[in-house]
Amino acid sequence: MNPFEIKDCALLTRMSGLPAAVNLRELRDRIASCHRDVLYHHFCETPLTPSFDLPDYRNDFAVWAKSRLGDDVLAERLGMVDPYSVEAMEDLRAATLEIIDERLSEVTMVPWARPGKELYLMQAVTIVFDTGDRITHPDELAAAIGRITNSSIYFHVLEARRRNTPREDDFSAWLRGGEEDWSHYIRAIESIDVTFFTLPELRRKMIEVLTSARGPGGKGDRA
Amino acid sequence: MNKTLEAYEAVVGGAVIRQLRMLGERLKGLTVLHVNSTSEGGGVAEILTWMVPLMRDLGLDAHWKVIRGTPAFFSVTKSIHNGLQGKPVTLTRKDWDTYYGVNAENCGELRDSLGKADVIVIHDPQPAPLLTLCPNRKGKRIWRAHIDISRPFRGVWKMLRPFVEKADASVFSMSKFAQALPHPQFIISPSIDPLSDKNMDLPKTELEEVRERFDLDPMRPLLVQISRFDRFKDPVGVIQAYRMVRRVLPVQLVLAGGGATDDPEGKEILDEVRDAAGDDPDIHVLLLPPDAHRTVNALQRLADIVIQKSTREGFGLTVTEALWKGKPVIGGDVGGIQLQVTDHYTGYRVDTPEGAAHRIRFLLHHRDKMVQMGATAREYVRENFLLTRNLREYLTLFTCVLRGQHRGTIAV
Secondary structure, three states: OOOEEEEEEEEEEEEOOOOOEOEHHHHHHHHHHOOHHHHHHHHHOHHHOOOOOOOOOOOHHHHHHHHOOOOHHHHHHHHOOOOOOOOOHHHHHHHHHHHHHHHHHHOOOOOEOOOOOOEOOEEEEEEEEEEEEEEOOHHHHHHHHHHOOHHHHHHHHHHHHHHOOOOOOHHHHHHHOOOOOOHHHHHHHHOOOHHHOOHHHHHHHHHHHHHHHHOOOOOOOOO | OOOOHHHHHHHHOHHHHHHHHHHHHOOOOOEEEEEEOOOOOOHHHHHHHHHHHHHHHOOOEEEEEEOOOOHHHHHHHHHHHHHHOOOOOOOOHHHHHHHHHHHHHHHHHHHHHHHHOOEEEEEOOOOHHHHOOOOOOOOEEEEEOOOOOOOOOHHHHHHHHHHHOOOOEEEEOOHHHOOOOOOOEEEOOOOEOOOOOOOOOOOHHHHHHHHHHOOOOOOOOEEEEEOOOOHHHOHHHHHHHHHHHHOOOOOEEEEEEOOOOOOHHHHHHHHHHHHHHOOOOOEEEEEOOOOOHHHHHHHHHHOOEEEEOOOOOOOOHHHHHHHHOOOOEEEEOOOOHHHHOOEOOOEEEEOOHHHHHHHHHHHHHOHHHHHHHHHHHHHHHHHHOEHHHHHHHHHHHHHHHHHOOOOEEEEO
16 A cells, blocks of 8 residues: 655634624525635634634634624534535535524524624635655554644645545545555444544544554554 | 754644645745735734744745834834724825835845745735835735735725735634735634744643742642733723632632733723722732743743633634643633634633623633533644644645635645
């Protein structure tokens, strides 16, 4: 099997050019008209932006609904939107709008944020580069994950789900392409619910499950 | 002495340093020119003091030039600065001529450097006309606004905007500080240098010396707010909160900061603070010189809880400094404090002296929670607000601007 090429990325956020949203109706309008990169940023790129690692929810819209609109119902519904389960960003847009429209039909007053607590619609540009580092054998996976950056973890585990068909991480895709059966490692990675881990936690968890799957002799539990 | 990137490896880890080296490798030889208006004093000079050597360490041909000006010029730029932050100011046609004229003179002196640079970064409004002067240069132009210009005094912004809109990109510290412009606007948060005098680890003996110097009792909890004596930092509100806590807990309070006594407003507020403190021996109002970095460092480390009860705030690097020292922060729910302080995790955001007093009392009764918050806070800063992240974002910015690609993914 070909060596796994470890890549890394660096992200820079920028203004989307859309006005900030101050209430739920404006949020709806912004989501309906924004570029797909804006949606992707607020749903998927949050682990790489300077935001607190353990918010109540994993996407910016749900966090804003809870902390600034004070709408717990909406926050809970938006918080369960899985951006990696949809085929395309337009599906994600439609699912999000559906939730907001439903909420707008339920409330008697449009939830709004106080001045200074608006939601700024952002997007990002990402540079991807080859680190030159290679994994030559699946048994080296856990050790390799221990030495790469958080942004590298993001690129190969989370961002990969946007790139790959089927939607899976780069490590699993690589293992699947090998001539031997590495399904014990693939199962180990699949056992992690990536949504609820920060990048450092995700690294620890991956090392833990891969080390456990490898077993003492390196052959793993292939039963 | 200039530090190299490897000096930071023990703080951020080898992977982060290797990542910077790899990004730097792809920009090797790139000529970058930073231009600002002062070589010392102020946040911008502080940033460029570490950034330019580290960019050079990465293989970029980085330079820093300071424009020269007359007292009249700096008086005008001070008004422009205030106007951009929303203060109504009066600037005459002559004032704007002075502003433009001094920049034109500087352009003459900097022509060679401006012409050769691949990327020119103009910091803040003082040298902004350089974005339009020297039209034949080859490089990309970036305007870096370090201040909040979200609600500028219209007369000032109207005059300044024609200069800054000629940039290829602009950079703001927070999304809420930005202005709509006809080019991409990037966001790069400020950062702290963990090895600087203000943030480095200090020997215990030095902490004890500072404790003794200010007559602080080691046996009682210490609350500290570090900030200049400015109404927006609400020092009187902090004293009110302290008094509410003092009824039930034997706390001490330090309010420390620089404050020019020749600044009429600063003096007035300092007097108000001293009046509010009265003869309470447990309130220490300290007017520190601008270079008292190690003293500030020691006071933050001696604190049990750091307070930043601002009612209006920029990014709030004093909060970053406190979080880096593993202290929970009780801060106003404004500006960059919102990005740094999260309730129950790194501290508490409050709106009133009562709110601050409530949170102080809670934390002092839950020491284990304070330790936990402190550890979370330090890791949060390590991940997001150290200079290595700042440097990485500048390298990313240069790559984007040079390629003219401002969204999506760029493979390099």
